[in-house]
Every structure is written in structure tokens, then in C-alpha cells.
Amino acid sequence: MSNYSYILLIPLLPLLTFLVLGIFGRKYFNTTAGFIGSASLLASTILSFIAAKQYFFVDGKLNGVYQKIIAFKYTWLSFSPNVSIDMGIIIDPISVMMLIVVTSVSLMVHVFSLGYMKGEERFATYYAFLSLFTFSMLGLILSVNIFQVYIFWELVGASSFLLIGYYFSKPSAVAAAKKAFIVTRFADLGFLIGILILGFYGGTLDIGLLIERLTATQSAEFINMTTASFLGASMLTWGLSLIFIGGAGKSAMFPLHIWLPDAMEGPTPVSALIHAATMVVAGVYLVARLFPIFSMDPSSLSLVTYIGAFSAFFAAVIACTQTDIKRVLAYSTMSQIGYMMFALGISKVGGEEGLGYMASLFHLFTHAFFKSLLFLGAGAVIHMVHSNEMKDMGGLRKLMPITHIAFLIACLAIAGIPPFAGFFSKEEILTAAFHSNKLIYGVALFTAALTSFYMFRLYFSIFWSKESTLQHHHGEGTWSMKLPLLILAACAVLAGFVPFSNFITSDGKALETHIDLIFSIAPVGLTLIAISIAAYLYKKENDKPSKLAAQFGILYQAAFKKFYVDELYLFITKKIIFPFIGHPIAWADKNIVDGFMLLLGKTTAKISFKIKGIQSGKVQNYTLYFFGGILILSILFIYTWK
Amino acid sequence: MNITTILFYLIAACILGAGILAVTSTKIFRAAIWLLFSLVSVAALYFWMQVEFIAAIQIVVYVGGIVVLIIFSIFLTQQSGKEMPKPRATKTISSLAAALFGFLFTCNLIKHYSFESAIGKPFDSSIHTIGIQMLSTQEHGYILPFEVISMLLLAAMIGCIVIAMKKESTQ
Amino acid sequence: MSESPLIPILIVSTALFFIGMFGLFTRRNMITMLMAIELMLNSVNINFVAFNKYLFPDKLNGLFFTLFIIAIAAAEAAVAIAIIINLYRSHTSIDVEDASEMKF
């Protein structure tokens, strides 16, 4: 095993840039910040490619399985002899794959932002936050201890808060940032309690040890974890489902998805990086990392499956009705992540049933590329048109040829048209779904059709429909914006051909997968039909879409209004938490608890006023008290204390 | 029931009757006079107890001195004929109850306390012995209190003069 | 009276004492309060003399006590009246209720 300690450099480089740009950025590097950020990220990308080559090809497999290497481990905070948070780096197929995905997409975004964010007043802080995000994402991927995952999980949340709230003078951006952080924080609470449960029953916080202890059915930890139950579900289910809730929050699964569409307030490259490729897949990565434990507990896996499938379908329906292009892409991300989740949910460990696990990660791999390409394309378009709404766009294919081609490739990829990457990963998911759960397969198929419909609705309304009314327009942006688009487009095409199955599988052993054409006729056929419907409706500007929408009536309205989930959350916070919990407590503190103390003060004042009355200045009263005293004392002395 | 007991009850009745009237009469001058009678009957009690010297002193100092002083002060401070305001009912009742309760309590004490009266020892209270003992410096001598009392009386005299002096400056 | 007449004398003196006390409580005029005090002092003198005569005849302590009390009572009455006159000058009335500046 060759020495992998240089991998420690990959997360540290972005951290270094963050510190440099964060502290000195404003004064010295305001213009050159972009280059510093991109250069350091280029270095870590190259390093991660080297590491991948060395791990997959040079060291290769040992009796058919890639070895898990702990490159570096240091006890960070020890709670007790065998339970401690220790920082470390783990190298195994998933983490190396994620390394490549995160660093390359982040590099593309860095390069793209050189052009996109030029002239911004807080240019250096933008790059500082971007590198902070990349550092925490890389840290999350390489962590060896669940608490270390939690630490970087929070840092990812915080940096996404800072990036969404980048245009801080816009109140909507601030509100969106706050919402994102609070919702993810709520999910992190579940994650924390899940960690506490696993940590306590598993006896350790180290992921490797936990997997080893909780997968061996006759191990002491596993037994007492499954026997101890709370409200009917065993502690293992509680722990795992709570951890999944943490993941669901970050990956914007159904109940906790409300922050993703609002997160589009941030600059588009940020959305491309965070809300397309990296942060949102953290939940999938977490479930994949703890997959052996999840597989021991069917009930939590079914939770994962059904939430994933429902989110996919739910998001696809909403995406078809949205008019803001970034919202459409946000919902499409949510839908694709739903795909990955339920692919994991239906998978088992080992052999043929492990296909779901491999398919999900393969989809994650391909999705990262074409989704970030879509976002960057959308960014270029917005940069040109200075508005997010579809109706202000149209006929841009002549003005922006490169973006047009790249956008088209990405749409074909995400729709799952054969030669492109999306087809291969989605096929794997569909085959896995077909073998294990017919209902999920049906939902997946329908959602695939919906996906291609809304993607091409988006494509036609941006690049075709009416002629563009733009008078003054500066060209398609500098090369720094075009180059990433092309590179990502290339990846979107080639990613499909990567022999993913012999790198990453649920049990490590290579899994030979074949694309049987008969099976893939159904999905591809449906996709082509959906594309033609989209073309028919949106190729030329006409009123057919509005007529169709009218027919759907309230269903369309509901979908457009995102099924009122936002309003529900607002209702809960504004109408229930604030007035019925917040105000009473604040009022109680001011009046009851504080009031009690003031009451004490007032009663003492009253009593002292009464006692004061005894000093009435009346001599005769004094003689009376005097005589009373003598009498009492005499009685006491004579009768009681003989 | 021989003559001395009758005499005793007579004197006691005088003391207590004059006392009550001294305390309750509304006219201040009349109260002073009843006080005079009460003190005189106390002197009579002393005579009854054959301590003539103390009786004499009682008449000279108390009756002759203090009651006269009180009557002078009545003339000085207000027209003697003026009616004194009747005290409030509640106060009278409560102080009456207090006094009665105190009286009964002490009588109860006296009854239950067995005084072993020293019968047989001669009681010589003649002026001769009083005079000797007053100035003797031996074991039971009262020379020291005698001297101290003289200083006290002097101080009291000066005090009264200073207090009661008409201050030209304040007018 | 068969045995020593001590008990009746004590009862008389206690009665006198509590009459004086009653006077002290109810009288609003300072001079009458002074009279009440004189009564109380006299009752104490009776006690002293009675105890000395009937309990410890050989020694004359009780008598001497009475003598000194009478002397002091005189001094006390004098000082009291001086104060009353002074009070009369400042408050034009010697009602005890008016002199209540010394309150809270």
C-alpha cells in the first residue's frame, strides 16, 4: 500500500485559501482572489486524480476487493477511553470517487465564477466562502468517525448559509439563507441524536468499528441494540432513521425540501456547486457510507426508499409548472436525488441485489456533471438576460451557440437518451428497481418521462420559442465561462462509459453489468414521447401550454404553488411556534418568574410598612407593649421553664 | 375579728378607693386630691405596721412634697377646672382587662408562694437603729447609698431648674 | 387574722400597683400619668416594708430601700414636672397624643 498521506493536502489547500482570502482578501487580493482560489483548487483536483489513479490502478484489488485504508487518524476530543471523536482520512472506492466529483465540479465552478462574478464588490469573500465550502465538503467525504462527519456536515451547512446570503443586502437572500440553515439544522438535530444512539449502543464512534460491530448479528452490541426498543421500533431502526433524517434534510428530501428552491437566491455558480453536485448529495453519501448497517435493518431502508421515490415524483410534478429556470433545475435536482435515495433503499449487500447501491452512486457520479453543467448554462443565460423568468428568454440559440450546445447535451443526458451519461446510470437504477420493487419501478419510469418533459420545456422556452428581444448584449461571456461548459459537456457524454461497476459495489467485489436493449426500450421510448410533447408545446411561442394548464385547473395551480408546503411551514412557525410557544414563554418569564421575584420585593415592602406602624409615637402604646412583654416573659419563666 | 384587722381593712379600702378615684376622675384637680388621700392612707398603713419613721417620711415627702408639686404643675399648665377628655372606650376596656388579668395573675402567684414568716425574731424599727444603720460603714451600713442619693438629689434639682428655665433666647 | 397579715398587705399593694398601671394606660394627661406612677411606687414601698417586717425582721434592708425609693421618687417627680412644663410651653397642651413626633 503506497503512502497516501498526501491526500491530507486535498482538503487543506482550500482551507488555506479560505484563511488567506478571509483575513487578507479584502485589502490585498480583491482582484486576484479568483486566480488564487482556482489555482489552489486545480492543485487539489490534480492531487485527487493522482490519488484515484494510484488507488484504483496502481494498488488495485486485493482478492477482488479494494482495501479500506485509514491514511491518518488523530484523537481530537476523547469523551472516555473508547469513545472519542478522532479526525482521520479514509480511502475507499466511494470516498475516492466523491473526491474526484467534488474537486472537479468545484474547479469548474471556480473557473466559471471568474467571469460571472467579475466586478463584484466582495469578490475575495466570495472565493473565501467557496473554498471554505469545498474544504468542508472534502472533509465530510474523507471522515473516518461519524462525529467527524457531523462536524463537517455543520460546516457545509454554515458555508451554504454564507454563500446563499452572499447578496446580503437583498432581504429575500437573507431570508433564504436563514431558512436553509434552520431547516438543515433541524435535520442535523436528528442526525446528532442518531449518532448518540449509535455511539452509545455501538460503543464507539469510529465508522469502521461500528460497521464491523453492528453488522455481525451475534455481536453483543447488535443484540442489545435490536432488543432495546422505544415506542415499538428497535433502537437500531431509531438510530438509522434519525441519521437518514439528517441526510434527508441536507439532500432536500420530501418533508425538508423547502429550503432548496429558495437557496437559488445565491449566485448561480454557487447553486451549481452546492445545490446541484456536492452538498445535496451529502445525504446520499452518508447513507452509502453506513450502507452495511442500513442493510441490517429493512424498516429504515424502506423509509429511505419510499421517501426517495415520493420526493422524486413530487419534485418532478412541481418542476413541470415552475417559470423561474433556477427553480426548475432545483426541483429537478431534488427529483434526481430522490432517484439515488430509492436506488439505495431497494439495494441489498452483495452480488446481484447490490445493483441498486452501485446504480445510485453511478447516478450520483453522472448527475454531478450534467446538473452542474445545466446550472452553469442557466447562469450564463441569466448573466446575458439579467432575469430568471422563462418568459423574458427565447431564441437565444443564435446569440449563445456554445451555451446552447452544452445545454442541449446536458438535457439529453438528464433525460436519459442512450449515448449520454444519464442513460447508463438511470438504466441501472431502473433495472435494480425492476428486479426488486415493481411499484417503485413504475414511479421511476413515470418520473423519468416527467423529467425529460420539463427539461425540454425549459430547453425550448430558453433557446427556441420567440425571437430574443435583447438589444444591447455583450457576447456570451469570456472564455472562463465557456471553457467549463465545454469540459462539463464532454464529461456528460463520456461519464456514461466509465466501467463504474467494477470500482464501486455494495460488497466491494466487481459486478459485471450489461445493458440489455429490450429492457431499455420502454424508458427511452417514453422519454422520446415526452420530448416530442414538450417540442410540440414549447418550440414555437403559442398559447397551447396555457390552455393545457387551464385544463388541469387546481392541480396545476397547486403544483405551481409547490403544493403549499412552504405555506404550511410558515403557518407552523408564524402561527403556532411564535404565538403559542414563543410569546407565552417570553411573557411568562417577564411576568410570572420575574413577577414572583418582584412580588417577593413588594410583600417585604408591605410587611415592613405594617411593622413601621408600631413606632406610632404614642407613649401609651409603648407602655401597653411594655407590659405585654413583661407578662409574656413572666408566664414563660414561671410556667414553662421550671 | 379584732380591732387591728378591722382597722387594716378600713385603711386598705381607703387606699384602693382613693386610688381608683384618683385614676378615673375627670377633673384633674379632684384627681390630685384623691391621690393625696390615697398617699395619706398608705402612711396610715405604715403606722398600722408600726414603722412610724417610714410613715412620717411618707407624709413629709410624698404628701407634703410630691402631691403639692403636682398640684402646682396643674396650676401652671392649665385651668384646673377644665374637663379632661374621656379616654376612648376600647383603650379603657383593654387596659382594664390587662390590669385585672395582671392582678389576678399576681394574686395567684402570691397565694401559691408559701412565705415562711420568721416568727420569733424581734423587729426593731426604731429611729435609733435606723439612724445608726444609715450611717454605719460596717457590714449592713448604708453610708454609700446615703452619699450617692445626696448627689442624685442635687443633680435632679439642677436638672429641673435648667429644664424649666424660661429661655429668653427662644422667645 | 390568725397568722401574719402579710398576704392581705401584698394583695392590697398589687391592687394599688395595677390601679396605677390602669391609670397609666388610660390617662391622656401627663400629670395624671405622673400620679399613676406615684401610686405604683407606693405599692412597691408597701411591699418592701411588708417583706422586711414579716419575713426578715432582724435586718432593716427593706426599710432602707423604701426610704431611698421615696427620695428618688421625689427627684423623679420634680424632673417629670419640669419636662411637662417644658412640653407645655412647646406644645401648648400636655396631652400625650400630641407629642408623637418621635414616630417613623
Add this chain to the structure above:
Amino acid sequence: MNLSLLILLPIITAMAILFSNGLKQIRVIGLLGSIAQLGLASWLLKLYLNERAIGNTATYLFESNYPWFSALHINYHIGIDGISLAMILLTSLIVVAGILVSWTMDKLSKEYFFLLVLLSMGAYGFFISLDLFTLFFFLEVAVIPKFLLIGIWGSGNKQNSAMKLALMLMAGSALVFVGLMGIYYNTHTFDIVQITQIGISAGVQQFFFPFAFIGFGIFAALFPFHTWVPDGHASAPTAASMFLAGISMKLGGYGCLRIASLMPDAAHHYAWIIILLATIAIIYGAFATMMQTDLKYINAYSSISHCGFVILGIGMMNKTSINGAVIQMVSHGLMTALFFAAIGMIYSRTHTRMIAQLGGLLKAMPFISTVFVIAGLCSLGLPGFSGFVAEMTVFMGSWQNPNGVYRLATIISGASIVVTAVYILRATGKTIMGPISNEHALLGDATWNEKFAAALLITGIVIIGIAPFLLNALIGPGTDNIMLQVGKAITLK
């Protein structure tokens, strides 16, 4: 190294301040004194670590013991262990920051600095004393300056809140005194070391423990007795509120810890009440903060919530949770001091603390806003800052307790991290971000002294956040000693 130097130095600085005149002289002397004190504390740390390195495993180091009042067995017995040393370092850091923040205090500046140094002297004495009476003596020394600082230099209805604060703290010290008397009459000594050897009978413990614990609890904002905290902090001047929240609440926490270690059986017996009150304090404080509109009230209520963690840690009575309690004390001290400093800086410029009137300060004063954001993020427990380390240790510690109800209490207090996030983001969002009003637009950024004060506190927070194993090693032996008395050390299996 004689520990009394720690008390002597503040006295000398106080005297020097009295004899100097003019604000410039006073503040320079104050600063030099406090920096010297910080140097002394770090020198003490170095000596302590050497001592531990060469294997000196005595529970208390640098002890010195002089009979003070032999008739009542009161002697001036001082010594430090890991925990008190951490507290001393915290206090010295906050004192330097406090003096730097009140650089332009021109109203009665001599008395102001004198009282600040006096208060810090009380705190130092409290942390090093091993004799209960000396401990109580220094506790009292610290109460009077607080009253004067708020009463004279405060804002809002300062007399009222100063009075309330002083009365409640006095009530607290009265209760503590009753507790101490109870201990004294059963062990005939005030010396902590001897008391632990002699041991107090369970019955007596159960009777006197509530007095002492509630007494110190009032100092540490235990739930029902916390009402002095919001008013006291809100109307105190910046440096005073930093000292109040940063140091005086730690006196309470440290006191509770000592009492719990002296009377362990009673601590176990009453553990459920302590935990109940702590959980209420945490959640109640958090929700109450959500409703506040004044920045200082927000920080005051959030201190109640954070101090609830300290009491929770102590109530759980196991090694990790007590470790967590101590780390929380240190981290909360630094964090609230930083938050109050930031609020003070904002107030001195915008002359308003109401969130409604503030907005978009990031544009006008980037440095102060970043300090505000750092303090906010630290208090909501972001990793990389000390808040996270403290809260996680308390959670891990309190989770080890197998009792189901305690586990529920941990979950509820865990829920507080969400509510804390809500009110912190609400405050930061409103004051720092959003559109800036025009008269705030041209305000100046932090001056050198404010920058240095903030930097000092931030280094403290970040060091604990990045490398908690240092602090853990420092207070480790201290908590072991406490756990020794507690008997059954409930460590994770």
C-alpha cells in the same frame, strides 16, 4: 510560585488606578495590570503543565495555607487544579478584553476601572481558594462592584435592575452561607481537602445540599432564579456585562461543581431536580430569546440557555458530562464576552440596540459584523468554535446516563441547538445583513482597541474549537478528582 500573587496584582493595579488621574493614565494602567495578570496566568499554566509533566499527581498544586482565624478553623488555604486554572485563564482573558472595550469610558473613569479590577480580583480569589470560607469571602467581594457598575454607568432603568441583581445575588450568597455552615458544623473544618477526607453523612448532605446548590445556582442562572440575568445584563455597561456574563456566572457554575463534589450522595439524590431545572432553563431560555427585540436581552437570555448546559453537565454526574460542563463554562464565558463586546461596539456607534432599527451593518462596519457573526456562530455550536465542543461533550456525557427520562432531557436540550440557530440567525440576519439605513451607512469600523479585544477572545474560542484535546488534558485530572469523590465514575462501557 505563590498563588497569592494572583490576588496581589489586581490590588496593586487598583491602587495604581486610584492614584493616577486623567482617563489616559487610568486606562493604560488598567491595561498593563490586566495584561500582566494574563501573563501571570499563562506563566502559571506553564508551571502547572511542567508539574504535571514530571508526574506530580497531587490533586491541588501550588498550595499555601495560612491560619486566618484559627478559632473557627478558617485558614487562607489556596491551591489550583486543572479546572480552576482554566477558569483563571478565562477570567484574565475577559478582563483584558473588558478593559480594552471600555477604552473611551470618560464618565467617572477612575471608579469604573477600579471596580472592574476589584471584581476581577474577587473572581481570581474565588477560583484559587480551597477553603470554603475564603471562597465565600471572595464571592462577596465580587458582588458589590457589580451593583455599582450597573447602578452608575448602566443604561435603561439601571437602578432597578442593579437593585434586583444585587438583592438576588445577596440572597444567593446567603443560601450559600447556610450551606457552608451546615458543612462546617458537621466536619468542623472549612478546608475542602479535609472535608472530602472526613466526608459528610448522607442525611446532613441531603439537608444542606439544596441550600448551597441553589445559592450558587442563583449565580449561575439556575432556572427559577434567573430573572436578574436579563435586566442585569441589559442595563449594564459593555465591560460590566462582559464580566457579569463571562465571569460571575462562572463563579456560580464553579461553585455548583465544588458543592456537588463535596456532597456527592446528595447530588445523586437531587440529580433529577437539577436536570429538570437545567433542561427547562435550556429550552425556556432559548424560546424566550426568540422573542426578544433588544440585542443585549437576546444575549442575556441566551446566556441563561447556555448556562443551563453547565448545570445539566453537573447534574448528570459522570466524567464526560462534568468535563463538558467545565468546557461549556470556559467557552460560554468567551462567547458571551465576545457577543457583548460586539453589541457594545454597535451600540456605541448606532446608539440603539433594537433589532428593528438596525440593519445591513456589514456594509458599514465589516470587522464588527464579522465579530458579531463569529460570536453568533460559536453560540449556535458551529464546529471549529468552542461552543460545539462544549455542547457535544455535555450531550455525550448526559447520553451515557441509562435512565430513560434523563435521555429524554438530553434530547430536549439537544432540540435547543435548533432554537438557538433560529434566534441567532434572526438576530444576525436582521442586524448584519439586509438593507442598510442611510444614517448607519457612514459609521466607522472598529478602532484598534476593539479589534485587539475581539481578536483576543476569538483566538480563545478558535483554539478550544480547533484543538479541544489541549483543554481536555488540562481539566482531565480535575474532573477525575471530582469523580473520585462521586464514587461510581459512570464512564462509557
